[in-house]
Amino acid sequence: MRTAGDYAQDNAERFRTELHEWLRIPSISTDANYAAECRRAADWVADNLNGIGMEAEVIPTKRHPLVYAEWLGAGPDAKTVLIYGHYDVQPAVKEDGWATEPFEPIEREGKMWGRGTTDDKGQLFAHIKAVESLLKTEGKLPVNVKFIIEGEEESGGENIEKYVHEHPEKLAANVCVISDGSMARVEQPVIVYALRGIVPLEVTVTGPKQDLHSGMFGGSVHNPLQALAEIIARLHKEDGTVAVPGFYDDVRELSEEERTALAKTPYTPEDWQADTGAPEPWGEADFAIHERIGARPTLEINGMAGGYWGNGIKAIVPEKAWAKITCRLVADQDPAKIVQLVKDYIESITPSTVKVTFKSTVTGTAAAQVDMDTPMMQAAIEAYKKGWGAEPVFKREGGSIPIVSDFLGVLKQPVILMGFGLNTDNLHGPNEHLRIDMFHKGINTSVQFLREVAVL
Amino acid sequence: MRTAGDYAQDNAERFRTELHEWLRIPSISTDANYAAECRRAADWVADNLNGIGMEAEVIPTKRHPLVYAEWLGAGPDAKTVLIYGHYDVQPAVKEDGWATEPFEPIEREGKMWGRGTTDDKGQLFAHIKAVESLLKTEGKLPVNVKFIIEGEEESGGENIEKYVHEHPEKLAANVCVISDGSMARVEQPVIVYALRGIVPLEVTVTGPKQDLHSGMFGGSVHNPLQALAEIIARLHKEDGTVAVPGFYDDVRELSEEERTALAKTPYTPEDWQADTGAPEPWGEADFAIHERIGARPTLEINGMAGGYWGNGIKAIVPEKAWAKITCRLVADQDPAKIVQLVKDYIESITPSTVKVTFKSTVTGTAAAQVDMDTPMMQAAIEAYKKGWGAEPVFKREGGSIPIVSDFLGVLKQPVILMGFGLNTDNLHGPNEHLRIDMFHKGINTSVQFLREVAVL
Structure with missing residues (x-):
């Protein structure tokens, strides 16, 4: 029998061609001049979701629209997974130091290059293609799946916050998965349990x-x-x-136990040097580099x-x-x-x-620490082991995903931060990219996660 | 008999119309993109000088050309006056806060508005029209007159410096007059004897x-x-x-005598406040405001x-x-x-x-202190009394005129800094302007200065 994995492999190139089309839309949410492009990016992903068998809708807001999609065919007794992502991107112009046009994605050296490849169109698209691969081979999904996709992640996200507060029942799920993060090495996936605000x-x-x-x-x-x-x-x-x-x-200070656990995968000065190119580390002397970034x-x-x-x-x-x-x-x-x-x-x-x-026009986002004491975390570990081919470690991350606070606080869902990128992918800088093999591992891991949640 | 003064009065409007034409050329020397405009501004003033009876030439340099003009009809035994000015201007775009387009000069409220009106096209043009007024009424000048006009005053002036070093005989004169400065009030002209570098x-x-x-x-x-x-x-x-x-x-520290002389026309905190609009004065507490600007x-x-x-x-x-x-x-x-x-x-x-x-691409300019002990200074005082209608005071100025160091050091000429503008004319800022009455008083003072030098 043809599996979702086979299907994903057979359609790998077409998946990426579709993604390139999406990447070409400069959906820069921080600049009001790009509002129409944000709308185009929302329409594009809604069309893609409808095309694979989800029921998708574009939800207008006061600024950039939301996209919601669902497949509830697993029935009311089955578990439900909510997948979150964002279609908006950071500003980018070639003059900032890009080797190629930021909104003309190309593939070379085993990577996709372009604004949004890793943050976050590329990572989100891996989940969409995972769902497609399951639906097209098995005719159904092992769990109910909902997507909620916003267009203001890079610029405040006040409208999804509002939506979450006003429609908690529509977004109700047993777990939320977010792939908007990264790991240091492809062989060592990580699950992030803390984010800065x-x-x-x-x-x-x-x-x-x-x-x-x-x-x-x-x-x-x-x-x-x-x-x-x-x-x-x-x-x-x-x-x-x-x-x-x-x-x-x-x-909230780091506990000694936490410091010890985090020290298992330290961010060494050598790694830091390679990533940043700065002359030498700077910051609070009482904290290791990974602590300065993750916990301070x-x-x-x-x-x-x-x-x-x-x-x-x-x-x-x-x-x-x-x-x-x-x-x-x-x-x-x-x-x-x-x-x-x-x-x-x-x-x-x-x-x-x-x-x-x-x-001070934009509301801030509080930091988020995710509860690690949940079976959903075990499902994520299994998904990485089977789908990615490696057991993940846990870490804190220095970036901010505004919506995590809301999913935790309002929807009362455990949130799994399941990154598919590398932290050298230059998100927010010039020459943003995503490794092609990681895009496809992401699809496999997403397929596996839905299966693991189903059998919990 | 019709005097130069009569002529200047009869032709006042036409003089200003000509000046407007020159002001429309955005001869921004600090930006290489405007090199062609600098060349146009040089050609324009050379044509104007030829038109009034001077012999003018445009002298190419490695960057922006010089303009030289002479009328030596007074003969080798007569005195020679060298008049210096610059046709280049500071950058300006309307978005900087201009009420009107910086390179579309207009007249209103008794002033000419536009980049270069006071710094320095307007002030230099007063001398040119003084020479025209004398030549057109008397058929000759009371002294030999040379003009040397550069296009790099706002951006280093390295080419006129080179020219002065290489052609001291061509620029030989008994005195150099420069009108690129300003006074606090129209009723109180000033002669500047010190400039900062x-x-x-x-x-x-x-x-x-x-x-x-x-x-x-x-x-x-x-x-x-x-x-x-x-x-x-x-x-x-x-x-x-x-x-x-x-x-x-x-x-070089200020002497007590100098401080006492300068204190006769102090720059009060009230004047400072009106000019700058800043909350309160700042700087070296041991020095008065006019000393901080002029002598520190x-x-x-x-x-x-x-x-x-x-x-x-x-x-x-x-x-x-x-x-x-x-x-x-x-x-x-x-x-x-x-x-x-x-x-x-x-x-x-x-x-x-x-x-x-x-x-550090541009060579600096040393400060210049001009010898006050010369008969030429008496000629300037008389010229202001008769041409402007008021006796000038002496002061130091905080700005820089690179060429003054060269005229002093290489040509060994006394240099008279004879300003025709106000220090509230917004030179270098938005809404640069020149009072129309001061433009015409400048013409009269220049006519008178040439006459005073002749009888020394």
Whole structure:
């Protein structure tokens, strides 16, 4: 009898050709100019889901639409798996350092290259093709399956949050699986049980009423770029800790047992060096690199600008300077409280020679720690062993998946973070990619997971 | 008999219409993309000079051409006046905050608005129209007159420097007059006897090999924007002085007599406030505001950038961050030595977690202090009294006119800095302008100066 695995193998190339079509849609959710492209990406995946035998719908929201799909043929007594993913991507232009056009995916060196290949279209598509492979060979799935796919993961995700709160019954399931993560080596899959949260803040420092001639006024005006630099320099202490008073007050500290477990798969300085290319590690000396990333909050300057940075010289004292900041949070820090602490501190250290203002348009996301004490975790371990060919380890991850907090808190579902990418795939940077073999292992692992859940 | 003054009055409107035509050419010398526009601006002024009876030529250089013109009809025994100006302008786009297009000059509220109106096309053009007014009414000039007009004043001026060194005999004169400055009030003209120099430096801080996901790596990588901010914050001390060791070693200190003379026309905090719009003055507490600007060196951040500053959020640790710095210098600081001191200091405070590199493509300009003990200064005082209608005071200015050092040092000519603008004309900023009455007073003062020099 022809298995789902056979089918996936026979159709491997066609699966990827379909994915390339989806990747070509620049569904950048952070930039309102790309709203129509987000809509196109939502329609595309809904069509694909309908085509494989799911019942899919595009659900309008105040910003980018959601896509929901279901196959409930296993019946009310069978288990239900909710699969989450997102069709939106980070901004990308070739000038950022891409070797090829970010929205013209190509395959070479055993990888698919393009924005969204790993974050998250490629990983999500592995589940869709797993479901197709089962339906086309067995005519049914071993469990009920629901997909919920959003278009705002890279930009706040407030509409799926709203939807989850308003429609918990529609998304009811025994487990949620999310593939939006990564592992260090293909031979060693990981299951992530903790994620950091994130909260953004923009700071603007203004001085003179307009750009001034630096000869005519320089020496008498506090330069806003200098003032902003002086403020930013005081946001961290020499030891790498964040200097904002109260910043660490609510941090859930690592237990010794947890530190020991995490130390089994450390992130070595050598691995770190290869991944980052930075001269040497930086950060809190009391914590290992993987702990700094997985278990400690940060305050990061994502962008800063002011004055003139075109060709040549423009001898000015600029009118203003601004910085985009995000804080990564760990359990049990409250995003709103952290933003307030940062604002209060910046106000307290801003000299009277300049003015400071803040913009904080996007709601933050709290960190999430997933309960490891569930049979669903055993199903995931078995799925990796049979579908991927290796037993996974457990780890914490430094990124944020806003929806995990909601699935945990509102839907009361265990959430399995089942990554199919590598953490060197350059998600968010130029030359994002996904290994082709990992895409196909992902399909097999997803098929296996549905089977394991069915027999629990 | 019809005087030059009558002629200038009768032709006032036509003079300004011609100037508008010149102002429409965006001769931005700092940006190589505008090289052709610089050439057009040079051709335009050469044509205008030929049209009024001068013999003008466009002299190619390795970058933007020079324009030279002469009328030597007063004979070898008569005095010779060299008039210097520049046809190049600072960059300007409407989005910077201009009320009207910067290269579509208009007249309203008694002012001409547009890039270059005061710096320096408008001021230089007053001299050209003074010469025209004399030639068209008297058929000759009271002295020999030479014009030397460059196109790189805003971007280094290395080619006029070369030309001055190579052709001192061609530019030989008894005095050089430069109108590229300004006064606080129209009723109180000033003669500037000291100018600051300037020297630029670009600093780039690099960390990781590319932009990194701030979740996956944040907390373990020294953020280049943060590192650059930390470096910049250490370039000044809390008291507003520059922290670079040796920075002040060669500074020619103000004498008590000079401080007393300068205090006669102080730059009050109220004037400063009205001009800058900044919350309150900043800088070296031991010096008055006009001293900080005129007599003290600075280290200014003209621009800084790194990471993402578009719409929305991009949660990255950026690959690099860079800052454009200029130091304003006073006599007797050496530009090359100052750049080296700043580089050495920055290198010494850069942590091993990031790398720092420098770019310093443009040669600096030393400060210039002009000898006040010359009869030419008396001629200038008389010219203002008769042509402008008020007796000038003497002051120091914070800006830089690179060529002054060369005229002083190589040509051994006294240099008279005879400003026709206001220091609120927004040169280098948006909405640059020149009062129409000051343009015409400038023409009269220039006519008078040539007459005063003739009778010395």
